[in-house]
Amino acid sequence: MAHPTQLGFQDAASPVMEELLSFHDHALMIVFLISTLVLYIIIAMVSTTLTNKFILDSQEIEIVWTILPAIILILIALPSLRILYLMDEINDPHITIKAVGHQWYWSYEYTDYEDLAFDSYMTSTQDLNPGEFRLLETDHRMVIPQESPIRILVSAEDVLHSWAVPSLGIKMDAVPGRLNQTAFIILRPGVFYGQCSEICGANHSFMPIVIETVPLDAFENWSTLVLEEA
Template structure:
């Protein structure tokens, strides 16, 4: 969960988010080095009259500023493509959950269970219990087992939505008439918050996402209780 005056991302709660954080640091360091080098060149040109004929007409300099950007792009593109393919890999999922966006709430269907489905609405501010987060709490949380691959099927019933949970490194558009697929693996127990990340109408900011990751035995107890109540 983010906190006031926080700098940087939320703590990673999935292997994919850990990879994204590493890639962010990798790309940021490259940007820092490029910015430092360009700043040095500008200062040198202003203070030491670096713009001599050698710099302006050197064949070696032209080769360097052609080859070096290509190398930098490769250093950014290769890890980026690796993470992109990792995000699409879903091998032997233990559970499948279908998330459907509505104006303005989410509904969840556990397709491996016959009757396990429910709607998830935001809890109004006046009904919040002490310690709950305004605009982020939902009356029914999506519960998943820890360290278990989950296949998320994401769609919408009316307009475009986007199912996004930053701590888990997942953001997938919910498109009416189309099923999008994403992988979700929670690496530690906890409650992780997200929101619709597509401007979907007047109450766009009032359809939060709450994912609760629990040990497998707790998930089995929760699913049995939900099936009894349905």
């Protein structure tokens, strides 16, 4: 989760988020180099004789400032397209979960299990246990096994919502009457927080997302317990 005064991204918990962080650093370095070059040229033109008509009308300069931006765009576009294809790739998921947005909570259906479904409401402040986070904790967490391909089907019952978990690099719109899908793998056990990222009404900020990753045997014990309670 994010921390007070934090300036950077949350720690990556999935391969896709690791790729996104690398691409961010790559693009930021290109932006830094462009800004430095443009600033240098502006200072040089103001303080030297570079502003004479032979420089401003130079064919060589026109060629450079046409080819250079094209090269920069290629350096940004190629890794960007690679990540887009990685995010769309869904290879034989071990578990498929349907996340449905409501005003204002999420419901989850484990489609590979019969009757394994529950609603996830935000835990009110007075019900929080020590160590739990205000406005981020829920009464039922979405529990999944670690290092397992997970497919998420995202939809909504009433208005537009958005299922977003920053540390996983996921932000998928939940549209009424439509199923959107994405996939991810969480590399380590832990608890990961997200929130609805679409302005969906008065209580938009009170429908958090909590994902807990556990070893496979712990997940099987959890699913058996939930089914017995149902």
